[in-house]
Amino acid sequence: MPGPTKPWRRLPMLALLLLPGLVCAAGCGPSKATGTVAGKISYKGETLGGGRIDFMTPDGNWANSSGIGEDGTYRIADVPVGTVKITIETKSVQALSGKGPPGKFTPPKDTPAPPQFSKGGKYVKIPEIYADRDKTPLTYEVTKGTQTHDIELKDGK
Numbered sequence: 001m002p003g004p005t006k007p008w009r010r011l012p013m014l015a016l017l018l019l020p021g022l023v024c025a026a027g028c029g030p031s032k033a034t035g036t037v038a039g040k041i042s043y044k045g046e047t048l049g050g051g052r053i054d055f056m057t058p059d060g061n062w063a064n065s066s067g068i069g070e071d072g073t074y075r076i077a078d079v080p081v082g083t084v085k086i087t088i089e090t091k092s093v094q095a096l097s098g099k100g101p102p103g104k105f106t107p108p109k110d111t112p113a114p115p116q117f118s119k120g121g122k123y124v125k126i127p128e129i130y131a132d133r134d135k136t137p138l139t140y141e142v143t144k145g146t147q148t149h150d151i152e153l154k155d156g157k
Helices: 007-027 091-097
Strands: 034-043 051-056 062-068 073-080 082-089 139-142 145-148 151-153
Touching: 034 139, 051 073, 051 091, 073 082, 082 151
Parallel strands: 034 145, 034 151
Antiparallel strands: 034 073, 051 062, 051 082, 062 073, 082 139
């Protein structure tokens, strides 16, 4: 008659049975919540005619970006929930519209995503502070889901 089984002999079998559940719990957890932010951008009451808007996390990492439409509208999806810094540039419109020196515009530094500039529109000159990721005064609290955030730029002083 075989002797009683030793509990420690069951450990390998128990580990094999629990392993798939543990792997799923570690890697199949809830994804990070995101929001979609859309709105219209203007400067001194004049709607921007193009450019680019970038959202960055407080630690300076790129969150997402969008081109600005000829009607001043933007829409950025998959933005992590929380506070974001916002940069806005319009010099790309000046370069594309022929009102500035061609080929002289360079995208913001350290932008890991491909630029999503508008293809033209009316150039509206805005203070350069809004394009500077270290000096921009613009922030926004992104919540889960879709939200509207219109932006009225000031003199930037």
